[in-house]
Amino acid sequence: MASPTLITPTTKPKTLVITSFKSTCSSTSTTTNAATTIPQLARRQFMALTAGILTPTLLVPVYSALAASDEEYIKETEEVIGKIRSTINMDKKDPKVAEAVAELRETSNAWVAKYRREKSLLGRASFRDMYSALNAVSGHYISFGPTAPIPVKRKQRILEEMDTAEKALLRGR
Numbered sequence: 001m002a003s004p005t006l007i008t009p010t011t012k013p014k015t016l017v018i019t020s021f022k023s024t025c026s027s028t029s030t031t032t033n034a035a036t037t038i039p040q041l042a043r044r045q046f047m048a049l050t051a052g053i054l055t056p057t058l059l060v061p062v063y064s065a066l067a068a069s070d071e072e073y074i075k076e077t078e079e080v081i082g083k084i085r086s087t088i089n090m091d092k093k094d095p096k097v098a099e100a101v102a103e104l105r106e107t108s109n110a111w112v113a114k115y116r117r118e119k120s121l122l123g124r125a126s127f128r129d130m131y132s133a134l135n136a137v138s139g140h141y142i143s144f145g146p147t148a149p150i151p152v153k154r155k156q157r158i159l160e161e162m163d164t165a166e167k168a169l170l171r172g173r
Contacts, residue, residue, distance in 0.1 A: 070172075073115065073118075073121065074169050076111060076114075077111070077126060077130055077165070077169060078166070078169065079107070080107055080108060080111050080130065080134070081130070081162050081165065081166060083103070083104050083107055083108075084104065084108075084133060084134070084137055084158070084162060085159075085162065086100070087100045087101060087103075087104045087137075088137065088150050088155055088158065088159075092147060092148075092149045097146060097147050098146040098147060101141050101146035102146065104137070104141075105138060105141065108134045108137070108138055111130075111134070112131065112134060115127065116131075124168065124173050125164065125165070125168040125173045126165045126166075126168035126169045126173055129161040129162070129164050129165035129168065130161075130162070130165045132161050133158045133161040133162050133165065136154060136157065136158050136161075137150070137158060140154060
């Protein structure tokens with residue numbers, strides 16, 4: 001037996017008839033305003049109607065930025081490598097360290113967002129090494145703050161990954 005709330009091919013949709021409202025608000029004051037007298041059911045209907053209207057517009061697909069070409073990937077990757085090198089080699093007492101780290105973070109987030117979904121780049125050695133280096137640098141600054149110096153071992157590993165990424169870029173990998 002079908003539920004009365006389900007619409008089946010053999011049933012006809014019924015119109016919704018609201019006969020009366022029962023207010024669920026209780027007011028202790030003697031004066032009432034319009035906001036406290038709005039019935040709960042009317043608010044629910046309004047929210048359901050609003051959700052029904054807005055949901056289709058929110059479901060429009062958002063397309064990610066696609067890489068235009070290999071030349072663009074190589075150029076932007078080299079720029080990110082330069083920013084990483086200049087940022088991690090700054091003196092910790094330099095007053096512009098926090099500003100440089102914030103700029104590096106924006107640049108690295110943009111680079112990762114642009115190239116992470118590119119299937120043609122995922123297998124490249126240059127992408128893998130750059131992603132690993134960016135992850136190490138970002139993780140350090142997020143965990144320890146923008147003015148904390150990068151430990152020597154981590155710094156060496158990051159520089160080695162960027163060197164191998166540069167070599168791979170030159171070879172077209």
